[in-house]
Amino acid sequence: MKAIRIFFILFLLQLQALFLYGQFSERWGDQKNGTYVNPVLPADYSDLDAIRVGADYYAISSTMQFSPGMVVLHSRDLVNWEIIGHVVKDLTTISPELNWNRMNAYGKGIWAGSIRYYKNRFWVYFGTPDDGFFMSSASSAAGPWEPLHQVWKITGWDDCSSFCDDDGQLYFIATNFEFDRKTNKQYNIHLFRMRPDGKNLITSSDTIIHQSKGSEANKLYKIGGVYFHYFSEVKEEGRVMMIERAKKLTGPWEIRQLNHVNAKLDKEPNQGGLIQLPNRKWYFFTHHGTGDWEGRAASLLPVQWVDGWPIVGAVGEDGIGRMVWSATKPINSKKHLGIKGSDDFSSPSLGGQWEWNYQPRSEKWSLTQRPGHLRLHAFKPINSSGTRGSILMAGNTLTQRSMRTRANTVTIKINIDHMADGEYAGLTHFSTASYTTLGVRQSGNERHLVYEYNGKDTVGARITANTIWLRSTWDIHGKNTYSFSMTGRAFVPFAGVTQLTWGSYRGDRIGIYNYNVLGDKGFVDIDWFRYRY
Template sequence: MKVIRIFFILFFLQFQALFLYGQLSEQWGDQKNGTYVNPVLPADYSDLDAIRVGEDYYAISSTMQFSPGMVVLHSRDLVNWEIIGHVVKDLTAISPELNWNRMNAYGKGIWAGSIRYYKNKFWVYFGTPDDGFFMSSASSAAGPWEPLHQVWKTRGWDDCSSFCDDDGQLYFIATNFEFDPKTNKQYNIHLFKMSPDGKGLITSSDTIIHQSKGSEANKLYKIGGLYFHYFSEVREEGRVMMMERAKKLTGPWEIRQLNHVDTKLDKEPNQGGLIQLPNGQWCFFTHHGTGDWEGRVASLLPVQWVDGWPIIGAVGEDGIGRMVWSAAKPINNKSDLEIKSSDDFSSPILNAQWEWNYQPRIEKWSLTERPGHLRLHAFETVKPVKPLYHILTAGNTLTQRTMRTQANTVTIKMNIAHMADGQYAGLTHFSTTSYSTLGVRQVQNERYLVYEYNGKDTVGVKITGKSIWLRSTWDIHGKNTYSFSLTGRVFIPFAGITQLTWGSYRGDRIGIYNYNVLGDKGYVDIDWFRYRYWKKE
């Protein structure tokens, strides 16, 4: 009977894997029948942490060099989410390398952090690999957030979390991933006490509470009178989720593995937040540590307590969890929350879904110079290492995350009447491993359609009108095609199919670009941006 039971468990897990990556892989999120399919967010929501406050759920996700930084999400059922804001308004408070005139921090910038609610405030802490740890607080998760404060200027650390104990004492936990000559090891996890205002570390309290290969993704909890330290580490099967528990923060700690890696799919859960629902049920909201062209997507996993341990996913015969690709919704309500994407630029401020590639040059864009339009003034790119003007060195490129669904279309209407010689403007997909653009280039007072892919361009028709419509369409495999229209009605495909990619820990971005290789001159007006992705209705 045990052999038969194991066979059915393995068959069920394989079926779940096929459900996502086989013929039915086009499903995601809320299925509108009381169930959901992972991922619940099929886009780049990396390094997640999540909490519950009352009947609302909040999460944060790292943003690297994109601005504003550290995106904040909100949900009422842990399956349907909306973007409500960002923690960091100005990335130059972290480093000048994150500004439009440097653009020198791909793969760096804002890494993983934690969001907590205590002392009647939301508290977010995060790290950068080169600049140390930062924090901000707010009375509302949507902001406004307090000006960024540097907790500790250091380098070689990551994956921090704050924790408020029952007596009000604040603690801070983080990983030093660089080699430590004192311990002769890497990936030492340190615990500090913090000052009462939460803005400084009491360095004399420094204690190493764990070390193992690749140990990071730290979170601290107190549940049922016990302290729980969540982290991940690298084992032979891959990166797995781990938990320590103790009666005191000083230890001694018991340790337990919480999940196995789905090695066939290489899509292990990793960074995330452990959440208790009002009815006592537990869930884990997490990203998948291995990225693809859409980035590191977000999934929701059920949690079962076994012998006092929160086992994540489906509990196997060995008492260790496995990935769950579909389940009943933990809160079966009819939520209307979604990741908003389209924009008619009628607001005097940018909607929350937008992020600039690096801190933008503020005087070179406006939503008020021509109300109802996004005006982008062109300026020179940062000179790249190679003599090539491409999208990775163009300031004020405005972006959104690329969704991985079965049908995805972005269309923009762009007024080009005020372009200048040397100016390029249009629609782009980019990561640090590849990029493509379809737009308009002006040369000697004449404008041409031009497609560029990784530095090689193809020139199309001459454009004589004042407006052009540009479109990008991609499928669930990240195969993208561009098209254009001179009337807004009939779209003509241009160039071939390109594969979207990821790089420097980030998925592909869809964006609007505008720059000039001859100087700071010319501008375009974006009338609207329409982004339609497939979801279950």
């Protein structure tokens, strides 16, 4: 009877998860009635870590090849978040492959990291699969961040975290996911002591504290005098949250599974940060490891302590947590925060929502050459044929995350008066799996509207005006339609409906592009970018 009862409870939970996940784009985040619905950020905020400092909450999210790198988020209630900056200004300090003239690191670049606050500073550590581990610190999470420092040049490692013990000793934990001939295993989790400045490892202190299939997502905590090592691993049911605890960092460690997962229903929440509120309640801010076209979205899960273990989500009869799709808000904050999308380009710097695809060519874009406009100068994509270039290899494409909500509309007003022969400019959606563009192509002295889908063009009407409005509209399923206007009022759909996609562990991006397959010539001015979701 007990087995039947557990099965029935699990069945009801799965039905609830299926219903809520199927509706999550209709209802997400703060419901304005004291409750919230997951995800709280329905877009690509992957590889999260989060902390509390006083009454403020901070999180970081990996950015891979996008620049500036490692986005920093801020919240007052753990439900409503804003972007306040990035840790890495110049990706070429990591690798030349991340520059506009290489663009050779899709799926690589800045992977998961940790954010911590100790010694009166914020500390961010992260790794790349090819270049090793890096760190930076700042007195404010909004920056400025210190120049990037390489902690260890190594390949085949990921998912690191720093930790400051009560005596001030610094530690560093990370996973070696490659095969280790000494242990004859993969996914060995190593613990090191660090030098007092936090910039170098004491390699002689290297200790393997855990190994299991796919064990990553490392975080270290000390709670009530007990050390907790959080990580995730791959079991038959999927990637689950795990934790081990010990009275000493040297062990012995006890281990416990924190949640059950269903990849189709709950999208495997796993990578994230454990946070205690001032009222002593606990939450876990996490991404969903199984991504869809919007990427790996972010959810907030309540935590219940059971026999000294932080169980994530709704605690089942077996003492293991399940996904929670709605709950009471942790904090009622009067400060209204949100992810900004629109930009009129009147500021001397780009808004925090913007990230370039790879490190941009700095002399080829400007916010000052025509005040109140973003000017993009065209140059050749890498490996362009002279008749066609790929948006995936075109430098200075300015992007932001595509939200998965009920209705999403992006509109840009673009001046094309100074386009040149061979130039393409407009609006794009892209991932490494597929891409589309709608824009203007100049050939000789003529300009035409052109739609591209994975390298295939559909040419439209000749454009004689100097200004055009371009629009992209997509729904909760990622079905996108482009349209255009010559007046800014009536918009005409162009080409068919396409499906937004994700690729290389990144969600779809909406972006503005301008390139020239014949050479470095021509420019466009974007008057504004309006994003309603």
